[in-house]
Amino acid sequence: MAIQGLGLGIGSGLDINSIVKALVNAESAPKTAQLNRLERSTTSTFSGLGQFRSALSEFQSTLKDLNNPALFEKRTASSGKADVFTVKADVTANAGNYSVQVFNLAQTSKVALRGVASPTAEIGTGNLTVSAGDKTLNVNVSAANNSLTGIRDAINAAGKSSGISATIVNDPSGDGGARLVLGSSDFGTGKDISVSSTSSSGDLSVLDFSPPPTTDFAAPAADPANPLEPRVISYARDAKVAIDGITISSASNEIKDAIQGVTVTLKKAQTAEDLTAASSINLNVGEDRAGVRSTVTNFVDAYNKLTSTIDSLTKVTPVGGDDGQPLAAALVGDASVRSFLSSMRNELSTPASGDGAFKILADLGISTQRDGSLAVDDTRLTAALNNNFDQLGGFLTGADGLMARLEGRVKPYAGAGGILESRTSALQNTLSSVDDQREQQVRRMDKLEARLFSQFNAMDALVAQLSGTSDYLVGALDNLPGVVRQDRR
Known part of the structure; x- marks a missing residue:
């Protein structure tokens, strides 16, 4: 019988180990190649969808930041001399300029x-x-x-x-x-x-x-x-200040609501020279336009990052030479990506209802470029913030605002139980199925190998038996009377 590891059969002289290994590999190769292709394709798609979902989640956070009415109600407050007093304002404060004199601090x-x-x-x-x-x-x-x-x-x-x-x-x-x-x-x-x-x-x-x-x-x-x-x-004493010429006393150096929604924190009193005529310090309360501008530009950056990620996941890279196969990214031709991009572009180009100053992003100085990205015209954005700030919140926020409409396009894909979650779950199941099939393949090949070794060992034993019988017959015939062997002539 054949001894696995020694290579040659005792009776036949065949390299049974190599023969069996070749037969098992030949049987296993098509299924193994199929599973490898399926695993590579599934893993690539799974990774691509993960990157797409991550980019959507980041973009979704920016939409929520801009879809916040409080953003447009914030107020900024500044002091003409921060070493004399500082100031902050909440959403109830009205924009305006005030004159402040600090005669003494509370002690x-x-x-x-x-x-x-x-x-x-x-x-x-x-x-x-x-x-x-x-x-x-x-x-x-x-x-x-x-x-x-x-x-x-x-x-x-x-x-x-x-x-x-x-x-x-x-x-x-x-x-x-x-x-x-x-x-x-x-x-x-x-x-x-x-x-x-x-x-x-x-x-x-x-x-x-x-x-x-x-x-x-x-x-x-x-x-x-x-x-x-x-x-x-x-001595213990009250702080004494004048706001627009009206004298105010306070037991604290933090004066609240002398101006509605404004808190003034006194740091030091003005000197006698400071308190001469026209020595008042300006206190300004205004709309937080800089904060809104920053959030708007963050939205543009996040959208461009999203489209850049999608582009990298769906592009085809040519390879040099006539026979070179192009390199396809993970989500080339993916229906979910195409559908998402189409819905986003449609929403960005759909005019808002009503008679406000803003209908589409272009009215805010944000335009779509040839590659699908957005660009900000700083001059037009500044003009929009300065001239129609009170209407901007209505255009961007609320149930019918642009950010909510965009969020409505993103949610079916990025939300819990959405399209991308369902697809990634299906891909995980496919990868688990590949692992199961590999285990089944190993068990099947083990059985095939055992059967082949059994068959070849039986053949080798039979050959050894026949070879012994042949040698016996040759010897017996050689010893018969009157038989002359050819090599004895």
């Missing part, structure tokens, strides 16, 4: 209490009351915390929720001693810090403080003759 209260010998010197026990506007902080001063250090810590522990805090400032020269400095986080006139006390022992009244009245809110300079006296570091 918080900060005071330095009377100086004492040192931060650890004992002052006294009792109750300390710290007030800032409508906020009051009661601090119990006991023998354990009857120094500036202890009182500072007690105020900070109790004042976390009220915004009142304390620090200690030391005068290294010793002339000013150690001072408890109190601060409040609340802005606005009438929120100055005051301190009162009730002593149980010692004299907590050295920390009592009532801010002196003021008309200009300027902190008084320290008195060199009385360095230990308490003093105001800053």
Whole structure:
């Protein structure tokens, strides 16, 4: 019998392994070639549809950005001096120009209490009351915390929720001693810090403080003759500004709705020179035309990217030489692509209904080129934005707007359960079928190989048997009486 791997049959001398392998390969080759062609074609189409779907998804996002009425309601706001104030506006703001003067910013209260010998010197026990506007902080001063250090810590522990805090400032020269400095986080006139006390022992009244009245809110300079006296570091006060000559006070440096929909954030007050006649700073509120222009050009870029992707997926590249076969891209002649492009071009050329200034994209300065791409005429686009901005939103957005109509053309292809998803699912099934057929082919060829080896081995055994019988008969005949062998003559 034949021994697989040694090559030659024992009885026949034939290379059975090679013969069987050749027969199996010959049987397998047509089906293998068919499956390879089907797999290559299906994989190429699957990849091409994936690229097409990805490009559609990106284009769809741009359509949604432009099909947003809020885009056309946005407002821009600018300050003539951003170091004095900044400004922002929401959709409720009306376009316009305003004159602003900033006389002073809103301030918080900060005071330095009377100086004492040192931060650890004992002052006294009792109750300390710290007030800032409508906020009051009661601090119990006991023998354990009857120094500036202890009182500072007690105020900070109790004042976390009220915004009142304390620090200690030391005068290294010793002339000013150690001072408890109190601060409040609340802005606005009438929120100055005051301190009162009730002593149980010692004299907590050295920390009592009532801010002196003021008309200009300027902190008084320290008195060199009385360095230990308490003093105001800053008064709490409202911000004061004038908008178009109308004076406005605000407890905050962020002024909202003095102009509807506009928030002004004060950064610093103008100097005396700034506040002379005609020193007002311009505040401008306008439509966000730059944002709309950017979104429109993004739409054009996305459309051109989509058509470029489609072109690369459907082109045929000639190969040199008379016998050269042209190279066809993955989706050459694909019906889905042709149908999509046709529907998009039809929609772009369909005029909008109504009597508005915009009927087609060309009215916006966007034209179709010979290769199917779109081009923007900046001059015409600028004129459209400047002259008919109020009508642009109606042309592009809404149920009947151009973007919604284009979205309606894209959705059947790119949407869940759409044409492309169905096709890619079918192609996945085809690839799975190819894998199944390859497995069946392997099993069939294994059975064929086993059958052929069995048949050839049986033939080889029969040849070996016949060869033995032949040798026996030849020997027997040679030994018969009267038989003369030819080689013995």
